[in-house]
Amino acid sequence: MATAVVSGRVDAQVKARADAFIRAAGLSSGDVIRVVWERIARTGEIPDAGDGAEQFDAAPDSLERLGELRASFGSCEDLVSLDDNQMRDMIASRYA
Secondary structure, eight states: OOOOOOOOOOOHHHHHHHHHHHHHTTOOHHHHHHHHHHHHHHHOOOOOGGGOGGGGOOOHHHHHHHHHHHHHHOOOHHHHTOOHHHHHHHHHHHTO
């Protein structure tokens, strides 16, 4: 499957808050963007930000695939609280 890069600009504070929720859910911003774009491609409907979060619900098949992906990585609860240096140390210790 060929891929393409999608980029956009978001207020820095909005990004920081959203990133925290996304990481806590065990996802990446790329996962969220992919789900939204897949839904638009499947339905032909563009979510209206004024309609609330229910417009951004992923398709059941996309959610199922994301759930399977999350399960394959195991628990990430301990990783969410790590800062960048702690994460680097943990990764480095696996290859020492």
